[in-house]
Amino acid sequence: MSDGGEAEGRRDEHNDSNMRFGADEYSRAIARVAMAQICEGIGFEGFNESALDSLADIAIRYVCELGKTSRLYANLAGRMSCNIFDIVQGLEDMGTPQGFTGASEVHSDCVVSSGAIREIKEYLETADEVPFGQPVPHFPVISEQRMIPSFLQMGETPAFKCVPPWLPAFPDPHTYLQTPVWNERQSDARTDKIELARQHRKAERSLLSLQQRLICNGSSVATTSDEPYNEENGLEVNNNGNLIFENPLDAGKIVMSKISIPPKLSSQAHAEKKVSLLETFAPAIEAMKDGLESGSDGENTIPEKKAPVFLELKGGKKLFGEPLDLRIRNKAVGRAALWFGHNGENDDKKRRVEFILRQSLENQQELPQ
Amino acid sequence: MNGQTSHQQPKDGRHDDDAALTEFLASLMDYTPTIPDELVEHYLAKSGFQCPDARLTRLVAVATQKFIADVATDALQQCKARPAVIKDKRDKQQKYGVNVKHQEYFADTPSAGLDPASRDE
Numbered sequence A: 001m002s003d004g005g006e007a008e009g010r011r012d013e014h015n016d017s018n019m020r021f022g023a024d025e026y027s028r029a030i031a032r033v034a035m036a037q038i039c040e041g042i043g044f045e046g047f048n049e050s051a052l053d054s055l056a057d058i059a060i061r062y063v064c065e066l067g068k069t070s071r072l073y074a075n076l077a078g079r080m081s082c083n084i085f086d087i088v089q090g091l092e093d094m095g096t097p098q099g100f101t102g103a104s105e106v107h108s109d110c111v112v113s114s115g116a117i118r119e120i121k122e123y124l125e126t127a128d129e130v131p132f133g134q135p136v137p138h139f140p141v142i143s144e145q146r147m148i149p150s151f152l153q154m155g156e157t158p159a160f161k162c163v164p165p166w167l168p169a170f171p172d173p174h175t176y177l178q179t180p181v182w183n184e185r186q187s188d189a190r191t192d193k194i195e196l197a198r199q200h201r202k203a204e205r206s207l208l209s210l211q212q213r214l215i216c217n218g219s220s221v222a223t224t225s226d227e228p229y230n231e232e233n234g235l236e237v238n239n240n241g242n243l244i245f246e247n248p249l250d251a252g253k254i255v256m257s258k259i260s261i262p263p264k265l266s267s268q269a270h271a272e273k274k275v276s277l278l279e280t281f282a283p284a285i286e287a288m289k290d291g292l293e294s295g296s297d298g299e300n301t302i303p304e305k306k307a308p309v310f311l312e313l314k315g316g317k318k319l320f321g322e323p324l325d326l327r328i329r330n331k332a333v334g335r336a337a338l339w340f341g342h343n344g345e346n347d348d349k350k351r352r353v354e355f356i357l358r359q360s361l362e363n364q365q366e367l368p369q
Numbered sequence B: 001m002n003g004q005t006s007h008q009q010p011k012d013g014r015h016d017d018d019a020a021l022t023e024f025l026a027s028l029m030d031y032t033p034t035i036p037d038e039l040v041e042h043y044l045a046k047s048g049f050q051c052p053d054a055r056l057t058r059l060v061a062v063a064t065q066k067f068i069a070d071v072a073t074d075a076l077q078q079c080k081a082r083p084a085v086i087k088d089k090r091d092k093q094q095k096y097g098v099n100v101k102h103q104e105y106f107a108d109t110p111s112a113g114l115d116p117a118s119r120d121e
Helices: A009-017 A024-042 A049-076 A084-095 A115-126 A189-222 A227-239 A248-260 A269-294 A327-339 A345-366 B008-030 B037-047 B054-081 B085-095
Strands: none
Touching (some): A024 A049, A049 B037, A049 B054, A084 A115, A084 B054
């Protein structure tokens, strides 16, 4: 149906300014749609919005009035619930100003012969059946109430004897008192440092044991002669956890032994997993090589070229695999390294730059081949 | 009731009445009114009307629908019977470039019709 309304602009603005819908809005909207459908059935083609609202209002008022009158008659008869006679009486009351046929007749026994019912009967027979367009859910929907749990449900006993336990519990003291937010303890700088160092050692120890396990697994599958390295690792691991800070060269040895494994294991599917793990250590190898450049052993059996990777390390500190979610440990170790001073930072950078240049030169030589 | 002269009649009458009533209510249930039952139930509950019988709800719905249909039918007749003066006037205004908003209706006071019906109760 077309909308011919123009005078409603003001009303719409008023509605838009406060867009909160009352509880009424839903039922009113349904009433409007129902009215529009009725009018369409009668033969209307267009409707003003204001007229539609008024008609819906009239219909709602009619229903409310009918309900009120029926209830009145039921209460008058000493009943709480209404029946058809109450409704008929209400209908006749509401039709009184216009009059209905048979009003002058004394109420005979049959209520069906009353004027109001007769009119409704006629309407039923003549009118077309136009059901409401959409299914309407039952409303208003009653939401579940969340009850405050009782003392019994909470497992508490009330503080006062006069309060029975089946009543809702009292609110917690933190809701009305100022309680401390966390446990305040004294912070001692020295003990904190010692604790931090201990945690670092523990982290590095576990990292070393992981590498040792990787090497062991790799060596057991490939039957390589890596036992001396393992023994060394075992020795070093058992001796002290300060491996990182005191023996960077030894740490480098461990990494070198791991590098020698991949070519032997590449053919085996089981070792591919290890290879990928070892590849993740590849970035760390760069850092190792920087430290090893100065004191090179004869064990530089690095076959492939490595992509240059810059680790964010502070000077004087060597690390193992970062991608293994050891960033936290890295940070911790970084902090620990700071205590030992920023000794070789610039030297490290220089060495790295030189190494990269050398690598690129070697690559250029390799490419034409 | 006129007491003793018609002893027999009330009983038979009541049976007939009951039959007629039942028949009427059954015919009610066949017809699906345009006004949905949930809406009617909501507003009846708001007015204090208590009845678990769905047929009575239908009766109220049909009565309301009949009432509105009567109003609308009269309005349609009025609309058709009214001369087409206002429509011509609007066309002529547009021809001459005059755009005047035609007032739909006139109210008694500025606050007339603003409050919804249910707020009165």
